[in-house]
Amino acid sequence: MRDHLAAGWRLVGSRNPVDGAGEGHSGQALVAALTTEHPLQPFSRRYFQPLAEAGRDPRLFTFASEWQAMHRRLTEQPAEPPPRLAPATFEGPIRLNLLGDFLRYPVKTFYRQRLSLYLDAEVEQRDDEEPFDLDGLGSWGLRSAILSSIQQRLVAEPTVATEDCLQAAIARLARAGQLPMRPFDAAWVARLGEELSLPLARFRALAAEHPLWLPVQPVQLETDGLRLEDSLAGLCADTAGNRLRLTLQPSRLLQDDKPKWYHLVRHWPAHLAAQQAGPTTTCLLGPETEIMLSPLSIEEAETELCNLMSGYRRGLSELLPLACKTAFASLMGEQGRPVTAYEGGFNQKGECMEHAGYRRFWPSYAALSGDTRFHALVDQLYRPLVERVRHGTSGRVGGEPQMSRDEQKK
Numbered sequence: 001m002r003d004h005l006a007a008g009w010r011l012v013g014s015r016n017p018v019d020g021a022g023e024g025h026s027g028q029a030l031v032a033a034l035t036t037e038h039p040l041q042p043f044s045r046r047y048f049q050p051l052a053e054a055g056r057d058p059r060l061f062t063f064a065s066e067w068q069a070m071h072r073r074l075t076e077q078p079a080e081p082p083p084r085l086a087p088a089t090f091e092g093p094i095r096l097n098l099l100g101d102f103l104r105y106p107v108k109t110f111y112r113q114r115l116s117l118y119l120d121a122e123v124e125q126r127d128d129e130e131p132f133d134l135d136g137l138g139s140w141g142l143r144s145a146i147l148s149s150i151q152q153r154l155v156a157e158p159t160v161a162t163e164d165c166l167q168a169a170i171a172r173l174a175r176a177g178q179l180p181m182r183p184f185d186a187a188w189v190a191r192l193g194e195e196l197s198l199p200l201a202r203f204r205a206l207a208a209e210h211p212l213w214l215p216v217q218p219v220q221l222e223t224d225g226l227r228l229e230d231s232l233a234g235l236c237a238d239t240a241g242n243r244l245r246l247t248l249q250p251s252r253l254l255q256d257d258k259p260k261w262y263h264l265v266r267h268w269p270a271h272l273a274a275q276q277a278g279p280t281t282t283c284l285l286g287p288e289t290e291i292m293l294s295p296l297s298i299e300e301a302e303t304e305l306c307n308l309m310s311g312y313r314r315g316l317s318e319l320l321p322l323a324c325k326t327a328f329a330s331l332m333g334e335q336g337r338p339v340t341a342y343e344g345g346f347n348q349k350g351e352c353m354e355h356a357g358y359r360r361f362w363p364s365y366a367a368l369s370g371d372t373r374f375h376a377l378v379d380q381l382y383r384p385l386v387e388r389v390r391h392g393t394s395g396r397v398g399g400e401p402q403m404s405r406d407e408q409k410k
Contacts, residue, residue: 006031036060082361088114088316093229094309096219096273100266102312103381106322107357114316119356142173143192143250147286151234151248154203155213162200166193199285203248206283210236210244219273223306226313232274243280243295245271253289259389261328261382264291268385269308275301292390304384311381321362321371323351327378330369331386339365 006027036057039046042064046057102109111117149169153160170179170189179185214235221228237243251263267284271293274280279295296304314320329336342358342365344350352358352368362368369375 002031002035005034080361082319082321082357084318085114086317088313090226093227094312096228096230096269097266099228099269099308099312102315103265103268103308104262104324105355106315106320106324107355109312110315110319111355111357139188140250142178143196145173145178146170146192147196147248147250150200151203151246154207155234158207158211162197162204166196166200195287199248199287199289202290203246203285206244206246207236210238210242210246212237212239214243217274217277219276221273221276221302221305221309223309224313226309228273228305228309230273232270235274235277235280243274243278245274245280245282247282247284249284249286249289251289252287253284253291259291261385262324264389265324265328265382265385267293269305271388272296272301272305272308293385294388294390296388307380307384311377319357319361320377321368321374322377322381323354323358323368324382325351326365326368327382328386330375330378331383338369341365342368 008027009030010027011030011033036059038060042062047060047062047064111119146166146169149172150162150165153165153168154162170192173179174185180188214237217232217235219228219230219232232245234246235243236246247267249267251260253260253263264284267282271280271282274282275296275298279297281295282293284291284293311320315322323342326338326342329338329341332338340348340350342351344353352363358368362371
């Protein structure tokens with residue numbers, strides 16, 4: 001019918017073929033004038049847009065009036081503020097890993113620890129299932145377990161062969177049924193050996209330069225009624241007393257010679273805690289990775305650790321406008337592309353898609369950075385880490401952080 005109308009009739013006032021428009025032009029204009037395209041969804045916003053709004057087709061209509069109230073609330077009601085709760089109470093001391101998890105996932109921490117809401121629950125593999133392959137998270141977990149086992153043995157037996165440590169750790173996981181079934185595990189094991197050979201060699205070299213392994217260091221700190229208790233291992237020193245904390249970890253912490261801050265931030269609380277017994281450098285070794293965290297004075301480290309604990313307490317009492325990747329991107333200025341980091345772009349998923357809380361209360365970077373708490377929290381919780389990162393001996397990497405808001409005012 002539409003083709004028949006277009007071929008045989010013209011819209012009054014449209015140009016005809018004599019005017020050079022061609023037959024199809026005026027015929028299609030008639031078809032467009034006679035056709036109303038409905039969204040075919042009774043709840044579509046197109047039915048309830050104000051007539052004065054750009055792009056509104058005045059011919060659209062619906063009898064499903066029950067949806068009108070919902071759209072009126074969405075367009076007329078002011079944005080809902082993020083929730084605020086009574087101050088959190090703690091039954092006992094917290095550990096360093098809770099602070100690291102908070103820095104990496106501040107919104108998820110609020111929902112899970114305070115509201116007991118798991119909006120992005122992951123499906124765990126059943127114990128009676130034997131894997132044929134490993135996904136990214138499963139591979140990361142196995143590499144973490146292997147590196148932890150190797151580090152413990154190298155500290156206890158400095159002369160043991162690296163290859164023996166690696167094979168023993170792999171065999172232990174294979175007996176536990178955590179590796180892919182044979183022969184499907186061969187490629188994974190070979191790739192693992194290639195990835196870990198360099199960081200393991202570097203670990204042994206640094207351990208030889210710092211031959212004095214220190215006992216496990218207890219960590220205790222209290223601020224504003226919140227108590228931190230934990231312990232740190234992997235501490236060593238050279239003959240001059242220079243302290244080093246060696247850590248083998250499974251993540252690639254560098255991409256294009258720039259730190260992956262969202263991985264590094266998990267190690268920041270432990271680095272601060274290591275300073276309690278004296279200035280300590282932290283060395284993070286992993287696949288294609290060597291990151292150094294510079295030492296701090298005891299007083300400075302305690303201040304920063306107290307700031308993290310205060311931020312953690314506050315983050316359990318109110319939903320904070322914090323997104324880890326976006327926060328570090330904002331510290332790098334335009335070079336960090338914070339809008340893209342939060343909202344996403346071509347072939348890149350934005351951080352706002354990682355949790356429903358972001359999409360509900362801060363659907364755009366403008367909304368997130370427009371929250372009056374955002375910049376102060378970024379300076380308090382994330383900026384100090386940027387100022388302490390070194391990549392081997394090449395100096396600071398990842399771009400120079402912008403001045404804080406207080407520094408800009410001076």
